[in-house]
Amino acid sequence: MVLVKRVVLDVLKPHQPNALEFTRAIAEVGSDYRVRLTVLEVDENTETIQVVVESEAIDFPAVESTIGNMGASLHSIDEVEVQSEPEAS
Amino acid sequence: MKLLEQAKFLLNITRTNDILRRYLVVNGFDGALTMLGLIIGFLVSQADDLHIIINACLGAAIALGMSGVSSAYISELAERRRALGKLEAAMISDLKDTAHGEAARGVPLLIALVNGLAPLVISLLILIPLLLSNVGVILPLPPLYAAIVVALILIFFLGVFLGRISGVSWLRSGIQTMLVAVITAALIYLFAGN
Numbered sequence: 118m119v120l121v122k123r124v125v126l127d128v129l130k131p132h133q134p135n136a137l138e139f140t141r142a143i144a145e146v147g148s149d150y151r152v153r154l155t156v157l158e159v160d161e162n163t164e165t166i167q168v169v170v171e172s173e174a175i176d177f178p179a180v181e182s183t184i185g186n187m188g189a190s191l192h193s194i195d196e197v198e199v200q201s202e203p204e205a206s
Numbered sequence: 207m208k209l210l211e212q213a214k215f216l217l218n219i220t221r222t223n224d225i226l227r228r229y230l231v232v233n234g235f236d237g238a239l240t241m242l243g244l245i246i247g248f249l250v251s252q253a254d255d256l257h258i259i260i261n262a263c264l265g266a267a268i269a270l271g272m273s274g275v276s277s278a279y280i281s282e283l284a285e286r287r288r289a290l291g292k293l294e295a296a297m298i299s300d301l302k303d304t305a306h307g308e309a310a311r312g313v314p315l316l317i318a319l320v321n322g323l324a325p326l327v328i329s330l331l332i333l334i335p336l337l338l339s340n341v342g343v344i345l346p347l348p349p350l351y352a353a354i355v356v357a358l359i360l361i362f363f364l365g366v367f368l369g370r371i372s373g374v375s376w377l378r379s380g381i382q383t384m385l386v387a388v389i390t391a392a393l394i395y396l397f398a399g400n
Contacts, residue, residue, distance in 0.1 A: 129297065131219075131296070131297060131306065133218070133219040133221065134218070134219050138215070138218070160296070161296070162292065162293055162296035163296050186303075186305055188293070188297065188301050188304040188307075190297060190299055
């Protein structure tokens, strides 16, 4: 089994929800999520952000869905860290 | 609780908290002054049929509530749709199934409810002395005077609420709004009393 440990995402989002609400919503996807958000560029209605998500096992589809639910769109996955683990017999 | 949190979140992302607060005070004040005006009108007319007075006031309260709900819903729906369209253009994507889409549908409903319920609830509170007297409860004051006292107290508290929001003295703000009510009463006595 391959577990996703860390992803760095390039995201375009509206100004609202703000950075705090945005990261909180992503962190609520799992119980041990660590989320870091950096604003890269600010426009009139949108901002480009870099989101770093770390966990023992990231549920990436759930993270992507949360980002979409908040009106943001995932532009690219810039970094990924995964780890394989032996299957439990 | 979850519904309340969701409502707070939607109000937050649309930055409509202050609109909700403003509607609550403005229409609440409308309701209180309308009831005050009606009751003073009945008082100067020396109307003594409490049943007619209650029905007239209830009619006005319901009309204020309906007017508040419908006018706010129509105007806020248009505003939210416009804001969503602008955001969709900026994001170059369809946001109907996102929190922003949900807010565009839900926030107008929430604002409309507050805008309609504020005058209705305040009016009903002012009518309590009349309703109590109508079912035979003995009040320390004649029912119309008791209703005026309730109206003045509620108007004072609306002023206190405004004072707390703006960070000025709550007492000063409360007295200011009470002064508006007193001027209204004086004008009614001046024009309707003769």
